[in-house]
Amino acid sequence: MQDDVILKISNLSKSFGPVKALRGVDFELRKGEIHAVAGENGAGKSTLMNVIDGILQPDSGEIILDGAPVTISSPTEAQRLGIGFVHQEIALCPDVSVAENIFMSRTNVSRSWLMNYEKLERDAANVFRRLSDIDASVLLRELSISNQQLVEIAKALTLDCRILILDEPTAALTENEAQTLFRIMRELADQGISIIYISHRMVEILDNCDRVSVFRDGKHIVTSDVADITPGDVVNAMVGRIVDKLYPEKQSADETSEEIILDVKNLNEGPRIRDVSFALKRGEILGIAGLIGAGRSEIARGICRLEGAATGEVWLLGEKLALRNYQDSIAKGMVYLSEDRKGDGLFLDLPISENVSALNLDQVANRLGLIRASSEISQAGDLGRKLNLKCGSLSDPVSSLSGGNQQKVALAKMLSVNPRLIFLDEPTRGVDVGAKSEIHRILRDLARSGVGIIVISSELPELIGVCDRVIVVREGRISGEVAGHDMTEENIMRLASVMDAQAVSF
Amino acid sequence: MENAVSLAETQASKVQGVPFWRKLLKMRETGLIVIILALFVVMSFASPYFLSWANMRAMSMAFAVDGILVIGMTILLISGGIDLSVGSVTAFAMVIAGWLFLNGINPWLASGIAIALCAGIGAFQGFFVTKVGLHHFIVSLAVMVIARGACLLFTGGRPLGLFTLPPEFKFIGQGSIGPVPIVIIIFLVFVIAFDFLLRRTTMFRKVFYTGSNEKAAAYSGIRTKKVIFLTTTLCSTLCGIAGIIYMARFGSAQPTFGIGLELTVIAAAVIGGASLNGGSGSILGAILGVILLSLVSSSLALLDVSVYWQDIIRGSILLSAVTIDHYLNKRRR
Numbered sequence: 051m052q053d054d055v056i057l058k059i060s061n062l063s064k065s066f067g068p069v070k071a072l073r074g075v076d077f078e079l080r081k082g083e084i085h086a087v088a089g090e091n092g093a094g095k096s097t098l099m100n101v102i103d104g105i106l107q108p109d110s111g112e113i114i115l116d117g118a119p120v121t122i123s124s125p126t127e128a129q130r131l132g133i134g135f136v137h138q139e140i141a142l143c144p145d146v147s148v149a150e151n152i153f154m155s156r157t158n159v160s161r162s163w164l165m166n167y168e169k170l171e172r173d174a175a176n177v178f179r180r181l182s183d184i185d186a187s188v189l190l191r192e193l194s195i196s197n198q199q200l201v202e203i204a205k206a207l208t209l210d211c212r213i214l215i216l217d218e219p220t221a222a223l224t225e226n227e228a229q230t231l232f233r234i235m236r237e238l239a240d241q242g243i244s245i246i247y248i249s250h251r252m253v254e255i256l257d258n259c260d261r262v263s264v265f266r267d268g269k270h271i272v273t274s275d276v277a278d279i280t281p282g283d284v285v286n287a288m289v290g291r292i293v294d295k296l297y298p299e300k301q302s303a304d305e306t307s308e309e310i311i312l313d314v315k316n317l318n319e320g321p322r323i324r325d326v327s328f329a330l331k332r333g334e335i336l337g338i339a340g341l342i343g344a345g346r347s348e349i350a351r352g353i354c355r356l357e358g359a360a361t362g363e364v365w366l367l368g369e370k371l372a373l374r375n376y377q378d379s380i381a382k383g384m385v386y387l388s389e390d391r392k393g394d395g396l397f398l399d400l401p402i403s404e405n406v407s408a409l410n411l412d413q414v415a416n417r418l419g420l421i422r423a424s425s426e427i428s429q430a431g432d433l434g435r436k437l438n439l440k441c442g443s444l445s446d447p448v449s450s451l452s453g454g455n456q457q458k459v460a461l462a463k464m465l466s467v468n469p470r471l472i473f474l475d476e477p478t479r480g481v482d483v484g485a486k487s488e489i490h491r492i493l494r495d496l497a498r499s500g501v502g503i504i505v506i507s508s509e510l511p512e513l514i515g516v517c518d519r520v521i522v523v524r525e526g527r528i529s530g531e532v533a534g535h536d537m538t539e540e541n542i543m544r545l546a547s548v549m550d551a552q553a554v555s556f
Numbered sequence: 557m558e559n560a561v562s563l564a565e566t567q568a569s570k571v572q573g574v575p576f577w578r579k580l581l582k583m584r585e586t587g588l589i590v591i592i593l594a595l596f597v598v599m600s601f602a603s604p605y606f607l608s609w610a611n612m613r614a615m616s617m618a619f620a621v622d623g624i625l626v627i628g629m630t631i632l633l634i635s636g637g638i639d640l641s642v643g644s645v646t647a648f649a650m651v652i653a654g655w656l657f658l659n660g661i662n663p664w665l666a667s668g669i670a671i672a673l674c675a676g677i678g679a680f681q682g683f684f685v686t687k688v689g690l691h692h693f694i695v696s697l698a699v700m701v702i703a704r705g706a707c708l709l710f711t712g713g714r715p716l717g718l719f720t721l722p723p724e725f726k727f728i729g730q731g732s733i734g735p736v737p738i739v740i741i742i743f744l745v746f747v748i749a750f751d752f753l754l755r756r757t758t759m760f761r762k763v764f765y766t767g768s769n770e771k772a773a774a775y776s777g778i779r780t781k782k783v784i785f786l787t788t789t790l791c792s793t794l795c796g797i798a799g800i801i802y803m804a805r806f807g808s809a810q811p812t813f814g815i816g817l818e819l820t821v822i823a824a825a826v827i828g829g830a831s832l833n834g835g836s837g838s839i840l841g842a843i844l845g846v847i848l849l850s851l852v853s854s855s856l857a858l859l860d861v862s863v864y865w866q867d868i869i870r871g872s873i874l875l876s877a878v879t880i881d882h883y884l885n886k887r888r889r
Contacts, residue, residue: 376774394774420756
């Protein structure tokens with residue numbers, strides 16, 4: 051078997067600042083196999099794939115292609131070596147035709163001065179003959195997301211690649227489209243192309259792949275033939291850390307209270323939020339689970355009036371709210387921690403102290419509306435101490451901090467207005483394990499002190515570890531609720547996915 | 557970050573920890589002042605007239621009114637916008653006030669109307685940017701052309717002679733208190749006021765938030781559209797004020813005044829540290845930027861360098877300033 055190994059990676063490491071994304075990873079890809087790569091978010095899958103595609107350079111370790119060590123310096127170099135990568139996000143030009151998109155790299159290296167559109171379309175039609183009945187002459191923007199995804203795959207197929215990396219290609223595909231894709235994948239594998247297939251869906255992995263490698267916390271855990279492994283083994287390998295130590299104590303029996311902090315009744319907003327009702331009691335941490343796009347964040351943002359115009363009743367501590375906008379929500383003590391820290395949570399190039407004060411500048415200003423720098427610094431200093439923020443100076447820009455400390459700044463920003471209820475959307479995304487458990491402990495302390503805490507997360511172990519109760523959202527509706535011993539990944543996934551346990555997403 | 561420590565341990569020493577002189581060294585303004593002083597020294601040797609009172613006065617008159625435009629532009633840039641219409645709108649204020657005056661309206665009232673109209677132009681641009689959702693660049697490009705057209709329409713393309721302006725009105729542009737021209741005093745008042753407002757007030761802090769990350773600002777409960785609308789309006793209003801001062805100074809209204817002025821103004825703001833991506837900039841820096849550009853122009857004139865070379869040199873200064881800043885920023889990251 052040893053001689054049909056096409057790609058061998060040994061002892062590969064990669065760090066981003068203090069975050070070790072890959073720690074001495076080994077990986078082996080055979081000729082003509084479909085090799086699934088599984089792991090939780092942040093396990094290092096994407097980093098590894100980006101290294102193989104030359105987007106990232108490893109800190110140490112070796113990549114051996116066809117028995118010879120190689121340095122993959124860029125995606126162009128990867129392409130030359132026969133490595134194709136279909137990214138999860140669609141990276142195509144919406145304003146040009148499907149055919150041009152498919153052959154973009156061929157056009158790029160073409161020596162001809164003029165575009166030969168007829169030939170492009172003919173060739174594209176040939177590619178699609180095997181894939182689907184997409185018209186290659188239409189503009190890309192006119193296609194559905196799933197068809198755009200197929201164009202991405204078609205594009206990769208036209209490059210003569212020996213190794214094809216597919217990063218969650220079925221996430222946006224329908225069942226039929228996915229089956230077509232698997233058929234094509236098998237054909238390609240039979241032609242000798244090796245496929246690395248990243249997926250969260252256990253069923254897909256077990257039905258369509260030859261081998262599976264599991265990663266966790268930047269380490270390679272196990273590689274096995276699919277025939278020799280059960281879904282449970284894979285999940286254990288993915289999750290398999292001692293969960294109890296990582297998470298704070300749950301709410302104890304004598305801490306339960308009947309006092310209701312938030313009561314939402316019949317929240318509706320078009321197709322995104324449908325008839326959502328739930329309540330949050332004092333002292334508990336409530337989780338909201340669901341697949342990406344199910345409407346988890348939309349519910350939180352709808353309640354806070356950050357977007358949309360949801361109808362329905364929202365009661366906060368016995369008071370019926372009539373919010374016009376998010377400013378009103380902040381004034382009532384209801385705040386939302388964004389899931390996208392860099393995109394819309396923080397002002398990266400502004401000082402830490404100015405980030406913390408942003409929600410309510412009046413707190414650090416005098417009656418004339420003049421900001422007192424000393425108040426601003428001491429506000430950030432007090433909250434920073436409370437959250438164990440590690441930073442040089444409070445006047446340094448937030449971009450100088452690690453992910454975990456940036457998140458603490460975002461959290462300090464929320465706490466600056468003494469909120470009565472905080473929605474935390476992916477509170478530990480991109481945060482290292484140490485800071486993660488610190489943040490979880492802070493959330494528990496806040497809940498104990500009477501602040502309402504609602505956590506939205508894609509990481510099921512986090513929800514199960516932190517929350518006292520989890521409501522599950524599917525297609526804008528609440529599809530169920532789990533608490534206590536019923537709070538298991540299997541139960542949550544069953545409620546979150548359309549087909550029982552088919553679309554397992556961690 | 558290698559000496560990152562927990563806040564709890566070293567809070568007190570860290571907050572005031574950075575020595576003042578080191579902060580000063582890092583500031584962009586310091587670098588500009590050094591360059592300006594160096595130019596001063598070199599020029600005082602190169603030309604005997606350079607340090608004369610008349611030359612100093614002429615130079616400061618040259619940048620003072622443009623300085624008011626730079627203030628508006630800097631604030632707009634910080635909020636993430638840009639305005640190409642400043643030159644035209646300045647001329648527009650001049651022309652409207654002059655035209656109203658020639659039609660028998662009191663010059664003070666005429667000036668008030670002209671400034672209000674300029675504010676209206678700013679609001680008009682703000683509307684297209686925030687409500688319609690067009691880009692500042694395009695909207696202000698269109699307004700630049702429209703305002704210039706309006707100037708020519710009102711004047712028939714010829715300058716309006718305003719010899720009958722009352723002396724107390726001309727005093728704004730031509731008079732002095734003691735040795736100090738009124739124009740300089742107005743300029744200093746604006747600079748000090750806006751520098752203070754921008755550094756200290758909650759109102760203007762929201763401008764920084766909006767420009768730094770509009771979405772994050774909205775997620776902090778800031779009405780970002782309102783902020784952008786107001787900075788756009790402010791910029792055009794300051795153009796109106798500058799136009800009136802120019803009119804008082806020249807004693808005439810020139811429809812072709814300020815062609816290409818927007819580029820000088822943007823260049824000054826950017827040399828002074830304003831980012832075209834929004835979120836950073838300072839009034840003091842921008843003013844130093846305009847002083848530097850003006851100093852270079854008058855130095856080159858004193859040295860008998862052709863005006864055509866002046867543009868080439870000014871453009872090169874802009875490019876070098878921005879390039880140096882780009883690399884300094886990169887290293888800091």
